[in-house]
Amino acid sequence: MEKAEIGLIGLGTMGSNLALNIAEKGHRIAVFNRTPARTQAFVESAGALRDMVVPCASIEELTDAIRPPRPVIIMVLAGTPVDEQIAALRGVMSANDIIIDAGNANFRDTMRRFKELEGSGLTFIGMGVSGGEEGARHGPSIMVGGTPESYQRVEGVLTAISAKFKGEPCAAWLGTDGAGHFVKTIHNGIEYADMQMIAEIYGILRDGLGMRPKEIAPVFAGWNKGRLESYLIEITASVLEADDPKTGRPVVDIILDRAGQKGTGKWSVIEAQQLGIPATAIEAAVAARVLSSMKDERLAAEKAYGANALKFAGDRGDVLGDLELALFAGKIAAYAQGFAVMAGASKEFGWNLPMPTIAKIWRAGCIIRSQFLDTIAEAFGKADPSTNLLMVPAFVEMMGKAHPSLRRIVARAAEAGLPVPALSSALAYFDGYRQGRGSTDLTQAQRDFFGAHGFERIDAPGAFHGPWGSGAA
Template identity: 55%
Template sequence: MTTASMGLIGVGTMGSALALNIAENGHDIALYNLDARTIDALIDQAGDLAPRLTKTETVADLVVAMPSPRAIILLVPAGGPVETTIDALLPHLSPGDTIIDGGNSDFRDTMRRTERVEAAGFQYLGVGVSGGEEGARHGPSMMVGGSKDSWEPLRPVLEAIAAKYQGSPCVAHLGPDGAGHFVKTVHNGIEYADMQMIAEVYGLLRDGEGRAPGEIAPLFTRWNDGALQSYLIEITGQVLAAVDPETGNPMVDMIVDQAGQKGTGRWTVIEAIRMGQSASVIEAAVGARVLSSERPVRQAASEILGEAPKGTASFDEADLEAALLVGRILAYAQGFRILKAASEEFSWDLDYATIAEIWRAGCIIRSSLLDDISKAFRSELPHGRLVLSEEFAALLQQNIGALRRVVAQAVTIGLPVPALSSAVSWYDEIRQARGTADVIQGQRDFFGAHGFRRVDKEGDFHGPW
């Protein structure tokens, strides 16, 4: 049996792509999957890389096929399957072996698993992997959490298989235990927000102006050459330009309008609320996906409540572009604020500039803004807030009017823009020197005697009610 330098459990779409990436970078890899036929298919299609791939029949065989110390990547569904796989592995490992969870695991599970595996005498890494199948095959962005002792021996391999941005690998050790998976979770929350805002602009053009997908596609292609340059803008143009080979209709028109989700966006919102942080743009995007799943209800409501008239609006394309830019900046700002709260709570000491840099290639939310975000975090940020940096504050002030006009027009004619409207509300809320929480504190004191602070003297007080 060919000796493998690394192992992988879970040879699905992502696992197959990552195995080929590892093999292409000069490393043998042993493979195990519940359905062994997937390994056979992979080896049959691997060409010159096939000799580096070793099929194993059991978890025990996988371990035997590798020299110690071993590094075994898990690409199995989050939750129970990860636990089951760890249970199967532990009896066969040797001191110094490392288990790498490369799936979308809840970071709290990763923290618990790290403690358990390390107590058994082994190493554990929770690695957030972004980039989809293409990224896994040719270079993902990877966010590593775990001990530095377990990271350093694997660093050459992970840097070799990672995406490269101007020669720099888009992978970094971000902190202990669950840090990597938490950063990946927030990455996905930002991804939800960006995708939702893009979809909202598409909806304004489709329903508000009555444009066909093929007429909208060139607009996104053009935007991708400017300030909105990003992977998501690029592929949106391609999705809208695609034609269904069976019917000849625009492909997007043949897709049921129900968005799936695997939970990471929801986790971002839950953790933000737990940490006392506002994630309103991300929350709106998660809520929109939830409502999209209630298609029968929406269809009934369109009959009972009526829909907005189609093709009666006219949106300024420059305003739409600027609105998306503002929305994207604010989504990033919310995401990085959640990262800061988690870093403080769990003593992770996250490097936000490095996080922005490893997101510049390979990952789904890669965009031209990330260079500027990295630079902002390497300078002195007022109150640690991205929106208060000199460059981003100027960008927001220059373009916020466009977001207001787009949202106002959409609301006036009855077209939904939940994420874009949340963005403009959050912007206005954060810049309001005197907010409206004074009346909330008055209400809380009235019905619950919770007390409040005064603006003119120190201490806790009650009202005259």
Template identity: 50%
Template sequence: MSRANIGIYGLGVMGSALALNLAEQGFDVAVTNREVSWIADFVAEAGPLAERLHPHSELSAFVSGLKTPRVILFMIPSGAPMDSMIAAVTPLLEAGDTIIDGGNANFHDTRRRAEALGQQDLHFVGMGVSGGEKGARHGPSMMVGGTAHSWTQLEPMLRAIAAKYEGVPCVAHLGPDGAGHFVKTVHNGIEYADMQMIAEAYGLMRFGLGMSAPEIGAQFEAWDKGPLRSYLVEITGALLQYEEAGVPFVDHIRDAAGQKGTGRWTVIEALQMGQSASMIEAAIGARSWSSEKVLRERLGVQYGAGRGAVSVSLDQIADALMAGRILAYAQGFRILRQAAEEYNWPLDFARIAQIWRAGCIIRAALLDDIAEAFENSASHGGQLLEAEAIAAKLQAALPRLRAVAGAALGAGHPAPALSSAVSFFDSLRIGSGTANIIQAQRDFFGRHGFERLDQEGKHHGPWWD
């Protein structure tokens, strides 16, 4: 019996798509699933690719059917299910084998698992996979964390199945243990912010300018042909032009957004490291508030839910989205920069930007400029906002971001992400801010002390004399 190059446990949407992608690229794939009844149906529906698929109903046979050193990709829910599967499979493995968690796992769990398995001479990889079902099937963006040994095993297969940008695979080994999962977490945080800003722009156009959903869809479609080109702008333009029973299809959808937790993790980790993720937090807050629809309806009656007309142009909204997107990426890369120092990860920011240019949800034309900025980072120390090309784009668009955010707030339109973008930028660009008042307050009530501009050391105010 021929042995498979890789095993995939978990034949849900993503696992099935990745298995077919690998088979299509000429790799033999062992497959199994907790619900064994799924296996035969999956293989039957694979068509000609079925000859590359090796189904197994028992875990032991699945492991035995792999070439050594073995590579097993788990596409299952994160958390306790992953720990249970590690406990079940490790007795069947040998030194040098690699286990991959391809889900949206908390990177702290990934670090813990990598350390524990390393003591058994087993390798644990945390791999972020972006692109949804279509990406997994035809070319995702993948962010890999793990040992050099595991990357040697994985690289040929992952480069073959990855999305390609101008022929270059959108996959990279980013560092040890949890590096890949952390980068995917921040990717998702940026995704939250971008989606929220697009939703805010839609709200201004629909309720502030009186445009119809199809008109707005056509506008997003036009924007996708220019500097704002991105996957999220593209799909927004498409989905707004669907109708059902003569009504825009989006009007049939309850305005209560869901979330799976990765955005929250981004904010939590940023705060733990003393960094700002204010735009991502604004997007998470907006989703949380949206789920309280009954309360929102009551408060609308109590306080009035009117949204006034806004005096902004479509060009201004487009530039506001561009400025907001630049600032969202800037926040994301600042978090990555801090994590690289905190966890001693050799994160290559230019390479991260490059692998996000195809296959993933946040792929955007702007990433070309970001990648180039980080390739020339010697001039700005890795701070995206100091890169000349990025600064030029932001300075050109910033006045319109201010105008749009101000018009939204003045007319009663919620714009938490766009407003946070302005505040984030203004807080960073003011050389002399107002934190001296906070330091004085802290010293006044708690004798915490402060630094002086004109003297070294720690000082207290005259209120303690």
């Protein structure tokens, strides 16, 4: 039998869809699942792609079925299950074979695994995959971290199965060891912020303007034809248009307002803090999900304080115009923060992350895909990759036009009692970033007063202490 080009372990929803995608693109794939019945069910459901799939009853059989050097994708739960699978593969794989973790791994685990395999003859790829079930089946955005040589072995398969933007594959090698999984983590952090800001705008439309889901849906649909064109805006319109078959009510009205998270948003915030780079819109989005989980406490607080939000007064058309631009300004700030964190990590870990390439491979297949990313790719192609997006000329112009609307919406939401944590954090970040002299001079004075930490002067180099006298502790 003809050897498979690649192998895959783990035939859950994502693994099955990715395997079918690989087979459909003309690459024979060997598959294994620890539950034999799952493997058999997958093969039986493969239909016309059955001849491109090699079902295996063991990992020994799996590796024997692949053309060397043998790449094997692991699609199992992140954490210990990945380490267990790597340990099993080390016993059956040979020199130059490649273990590929395509799950939502913490990039620090990926770096550890990469290092642990050094000297073993095997190599490791940490591969971020974005696009959910649909993307895995028909074309995801793929972010690869590993050696250039290991990427060359699988490049043909990955570019074939990836999403395409105007014919250009949305898959790329981004750097060594944990680079791919780090970029995927920040992708998800930006996704958190994007989704939260959309939800905040929806909250204003619902509670500030008194609009029903069927009225709000065409607003988002209209915005999707302009500067906000993106997958998330598109599906927001679809979600708001949908009715619940059981009750006939809008689906969004019967969904409990308690969000979950799988960890990548939190990881992005932790890493931003570790790098000393502000990512306030992402932080606010993560915190908003945590607050949403406190449903019982929120209900009790509503009884204690009331929740009589004030309606937005004025011309609805004017408010809608401001809401669109406010969302656009918030989006710019969130992306600026995400790319700044990646630039910091690139320097910290020696990855030399290609910012234009990252923007390009996010243009299709992934959850945050949008026309906006084409502008980012073009902008970074002309600027130093460490430049904050807010300082790129094209974005200076766009933010200059949009931030007054963000300011008005945040102010009016505060007056109305409507929470907009991500939008307000984006505005505060923007205002702080553009303030040549801030108020931290007082903070530094306080730190020196109580801890003798010292401070810098504006008129002389070096470290100094203030004349605090006996009052200092």
